[in-house]
Amino acid sequence: MERILSNQCKDYINKKVVLFGYVHNIRKLGGLVFIILRDKSGIVQTIIEKPDEVISSLGLESVVKISGRVREEKRAPNGIEVEIEKLEPIVLVKEQIPIEINKPIEYSKVSLDKILSYRSVTLRNLQIRAIFKIQAGLAEAFRKFLNSEGFTEVFTPKIVKTATEGGAELFPVRYFEKRAYLAQSPQFYKQIMVGVFEKVFEVGYVFRAEKHETKRHLNEYVSLDVEVGFIKDEEDLMELHTKLLRYMFNYIRENFLEELEMYNIKLPKIDKIPRVSFSEAINILRKKYKKSCEGDLDPEGERLICKYFKEETDSDLVFITLYPREKSPMYAMPYQENPKLARKFDLLYKGVEITTGGQRIHDYKMLKKSIKERGLNPEDFSFYLQAFRYGMPPHGGFGIGLERLTCQMLELRNVKEASLFPRDRHRLVP
Amino acid sequence: MERILSNQCKDYINKKVVLFGYVHNIRKLGGLVFIILRDKSGIVQTIIEKPDEVISSLGLESVVKISGRVREEKRAPNGIEVEIEKLEPIVLVKEQIPIEINKPIEYSKVSLDKILSYRSVTLRNLQIRAIFKIQAGLAEAFRKFLNSEGFTEVFTPKIVKTATEGGAELFPVRYFEKRAYLAQSPQFYKQIMVGVFEKVFEVGYVFRAEKHETKRHLNEYVSLDVEVGFIKDEEDLMELHTKLLRYMFNYIRENFLEELEMYNIKLPKIDKIPRVSFSEAINILRKKYKKSCEGDLDPEGERLICKYFKEETDSDLVFITLYPREKSPMYAMPYQENPKLARKFDLLYKGVEITTGGQRIHDYKMLKKSIKERGLNPEDFSFYLQAFRYGMPPHGGFGIGLERLTCQMLELRNVKEASLFPRDRHRLVP
Numbered sequence: 001m002e003r004i005l006s007n008q009c010k011d012y013i014n015k016k017v018v019l020f021g022y023v024h025n026i027r028k029l030g031g032l033v034f035i036i037l038r039d040k041s042g043i044v045q046t047i048i049e050k051p052d053e054v055i056s057s058l059g060l061e062s063v064v065k066i067s068g069r070v071r072e073e074k075r076a077p078n079g080i081e082v083e084i085e086k087l088e089p090i091v092l093v094k095e096q097i098p099i100e101i102n103k104p105i106e107y108s109k110v111s112l113d114k115i116l117s118y119r120s121v122t123l124r125n126l127q128i129r130a131i132f133k134i135q136a137g138l139a140e141a142f143r144k145f146l147n148s149e150g151f152t153e154v155f156t157p158k159i160v161k162t163a164t165e166g167g168a169e170l171f172p173v174r175y176f177e178k179r180a181y182l183a184q185s186p187q188f189y190k191q192i193m194v195g196v197f198e199k200v201f202e203v204g205y206v207f208r209a210e211k212h213e214t215k216r217h218l219n220e221y222v223s224l225d226v227e228v229g230f231i232k233d234e235e236d237l238m239e240l241h242t243k244l245l246r247y248m249f250n251y252i253r254e255n256f257l258e259e260l261e262m263y264n265i266k267l268p269k270i271d272k273i274p275r276v277s278f279s280e281a282i283n284i285l286r287k288k289y290k291k292s293c294e295g296d297l298d299p300e301g302e303r304l305i306c307k308y309f310k311e312e313t314d315s316d317l318v319f320i321t322l323y324p325r326e327k328s329p330m331y332a333m334p335y336q337e338n339p340k341l342a343r344k345f346d347l348l349y350k351g352v353e354i355t356t357g358g359q360r361i362h363d364y365k366m367l368k369k370s371i372k373e374r375g376l377n378p379e380d381f382s383f384y385l386q387a388f389r390y391g392m393p394p395h396g397g398f399g400i401g402l403e404r405l406t407c408q409m410l411e412l413r414n415v416k417e418a419s420l421f422p423r424d425r426h427r428l429v430p
Numbered sequence: 431m432e433r434i435l436s437n438q439c440k441d442y443i444n445k446k447v448v449l450f451g452y453v454h455n456i457r458k459l460g461g462l463v464f465i466i467l468r469d470k471s472g473i474v475q476t477i478i479e480k481p482d483e484v485i486s487s488l489g490l491e492s493v494v495k496i497s498g499r500v501r502e503e504k505r506a507p508n509g510i511e512v513e514i515e516k517l518e519p520i521v522l523v524k525e526q527i528p529i530e531i532n533k534p535i536e537y538s539k540v541s542l543d544k545i546l547s548y549r550s551v552t553l554r555n556l557q558i559r560a561i562f563k564i565q566a567g568l569a570e571a572f573r574k575f576l577n578s579e580g581f582t583e584v585f586t587p588k589i590v591k592t593a594t595e596g597g598a599e600l601f602p603v604r605y606f607e608k609r610a611y612l613a614q615s616p617q618f619y620k621q622i623m624v625g626v627f628e629k630v631f632e633v634g635y636v637f638r639a640e641k642h643e644t645k646r647h648l649n650e651y652v653s654l655d656v657e658v659g660f661i662k663d664e665e666d667l668m669e670l671h672t673k674l675l676r677y678m679f680n681y682i683r684e685n686f687l688e689e690l691e692m693y694n695i696k697l698p699k700i701d702k703i704p705r706v707s708f709s710e711a712i713n714i715l716r717k718k719y720k721k722s723c724e725g726d727l728d729p730e731g732e733r734l735i736c737k738y739f740k741e742e743t744d745s746d747l748v749f750i751t752l753y754p755r756e757k758s759p760m761y762a763m764p765y766q767e768n769p770k771l772a773r774k775f776d777l778l779y780k781g782v783e784i785t786t787g788g789q790r791i792h793d794y795k796m797l798k799k800s801i802k803e804r805g806l807n808p809e810d811f812s813f814y815l816q817a818f819r820y821g822m823p824p825h826g827g828f829g830i831g832l833e834r835l836t837c838q839m840l841e842l843r844n845v846k847e848a849s850l851f852p853r854d855r856h857r858l859v860p
Binding site: 003020022039040061062063090091093095097118119120121123124129132133135136139140143147150152153154155156157158159160161162171172173174175176178180182189192193195196197198199203204205207209211219220222230362363383384386387389390391392393394402419420421423425428429430 | 452469470527548550551559562569577584585588589591602604612619628633634637641792813814816817820832849851855
């Protein structure tokens with residue numbers, strides 16, 4: 001007999017089936033033994049009247065094969081149960097499971113640190129694994145949309161010689177006899193690839209040697225990167241980003257309803273995303289919240305701006321535009337009318353920045369000048385400047401943090417919960 | 431007027447159009463100027479009778495906007511040309527292009543080293559960029575097939591504490607105060623994830639500090655990884671791999687005909703992939719080719735085995751099975767009947783190994799014993815062993831080198847040609 005998955009049982013009422021999976025839970029009631037079986041599709045109740053010794057002593061997470069007959073049973077979850085005819089243990093687990101994973105984790109009682117230390121077990125929890133089903137869905141939707149819009153996927157180097165922004169936060173790598181770094185962004189390479197394919201995207205890890213351990217930072221995260229040529233200006237990018245997110249949200253709503261429900265999330269349809277200039281945002285913070293935020297939007301500032309726009313426009317998302325150029329990277333395109341401002345934008349989602357993007361300088365001389373103005377040496381960027389020397393169109397793009405997007409969507413407590421095996425200042429294992 | 435792409439011109443005969451792109455080539459004939467315009471979709475001939483000074487002095491790779499009218503012209507490539515009404519330069523390139531990129535590169539005259547050093551320009555060559563369109567297509571097809579088979583995509587860490595196989599070939603990373611390494615494979619993590627999702631895949635970079643510079647090695651490459659639970663044995667994996675490659679080949683044949691034709695490649699339909707045991711392969715080499723290959727299949731051995739099976743079965747692909755266990759990693763499942771052999775396989779394609787895979791040990795005690803037998807310390811693998819301690823099903827998987835697959839498919843000279851920005855012992859830039 002062919003194996004079926006637990007969520008297919010409903011189509012096999014009064015029929016014989018074979019299931020493979022894990023012993024998710026066991027209850028004994030009089031002479032009866034109820035075994036909740038978990039597999040990739042979910043869970044199903046199985047039952048046996050006269051358990052043998054093996055069954056009576058089955059440990060949680062044991063791997064088993066169950067042959068039996070499906071029947072309707074109103075009292076069972078999903079109204080179905082499988083009457084066990086034969087249970088064959090494949091792997092018997094004797095050890096006590098270190099964290100109860102067969103019910104929602106009580107975060108007030110179990111520390112995130114412990115959850116992460118037992119990651120290979122805690123990821124099996126239905127609520128926790130739902131996070132990563134949705135994450136996979138987000139990456140898939142990102143690519144689906146961009147492929148349908150004529151974008152080409154690229155794979156760019158992660159071991160690099162030069163810092164993208166000449167800056168700190170780099171992990172050094174010993175590359176044979178040379179010193180190299182882990183790429184903190186595919187920025188330069190995705191721009192070069194605009195000269196080749198015009199519209200490109202990449203889904204890949206980036207590495208940030210961010211020293212501070214916060215709820216919103218990971219030292220290694222997946223960046224959903226987009227770069228596109230022949231744009232008018234950054235407006236085109238914000239429009240593309242809006243369409244992309246609309247598609248991604250719809251895709252998750254349509255395909256991961258069960259997972260969203262576990263987190264009690266109703267995903268809105270994205271229509272227009274409100275926007276506010278950086279200086280206006282600073283004003284709102286000062287006037288409405290008595291918060292002074294001269295330099296930059298700090299986490300508290302981002303949270304309050306989102307609160308404001310949620311109240312004013314009922315949107316979970318808001319673009320911040322018109323950034324001061326001095327706060328923008330050297331490749332950011334300045335406004336001609338006001339060169340103190342850059343054509344850069346950020347996107348905030350439920351209080352946290354998930355995207356940063358903008359139009360880039362595409363003129364060779366202007367870019368070289370901008371590099372020098374930052375006190376950097378154009379020679380260090382010669383492979384990047386090469387593309388501009390031989391002609392680059394007006395272009396720009398953005399990068400979305402996949403774990404942050406997942407975290408904000410499901411309203412998790414910490415972005416580490418949205419990384420399978422997160423890396424932070426102190427965590428390299430598992 | 432909306433912009434159209436060059437390959438849409440045929441639908442606009444006698445109509446006005448707007449095109450954006452690069453000056454791919456210029457020819458002057460009497461008073462006429464022919465400008466071949468290149469964009470993301472291909473090239474189209476444009477023509478002007480009375481060029482002004484700007485047009486007369488346009489440098490190659492200049493970025494332009496052309497407004498004009500499409501007309502049929504038998505002598506033009508594709509039988510179509512665009513009569514220029516207005517040409518607006520967007521970026522004027524004055525520099526001489528260092529390598530002629532508007533025709534197929536003559537590899538006998540230009541070194542690969544030079545091609546790679548001018549990568550941001552040479553990637554714009556139509557034949558070279560075709561390589562990476564196909565590469566993107568292969569990655570897309572890989573994911574499409576696996577998604578349709580119920581697999582879940584995972585993102586696993588690239589900064590790790592322990593070597594996958596306890597071995598050499600690792601790049602050290604300074605991780606704050608700690609020493610870490612770049613992951614040489616997602617092996618441990620994808621296995622752990624079988625315990626969560628049962629069927630997983632990952633498309634991501636792996637890093638090998640391989641000292642030798644060869645035509646078949648990259649120090650950083652994209653690995654297409656698959657891992658699947660509840661298998662019978664490695665037969666299931668080879669069957670899955672065959673189906674997957676069949677789908678990928680069909681996908682490329684159906685969607686990238688033009689690119690395949692540039693390389694004069696006809697992709698066969700994959701039916702059954704022949705297989706040969708490791709010891710039989712050694713025998714064939716000895717008997718048929720007088721080649722002694724006691725230890726392992728060297729590159730020459732792989733080439734000859736493929737030659738043999740091409741002649742015998744007309745297959746470009748061949749599985750090598752039944753590897754000696756001592757040549758297999760510690761997690762390889764031994765045969766019960768003959769514990770000197772492992773349930774491991776490689777797949778060769780046109781003379782080069784593109785895949786390695788096999789069934790893994792899933793029993794906790796057996797795995798711990800195997801680790802010890804290799805002289806390794808189980809404590810170093812405790813996060814990996816954790817998954818097995820709490821129950822893992824019979825499972826296995828494989829990893830395909832994306833650049834090698836691309837290289838072999840298009841019969842390129844060097845795997846570096848199939849990496850956008852390859853890394854080797856001496857190359858960290860671009």
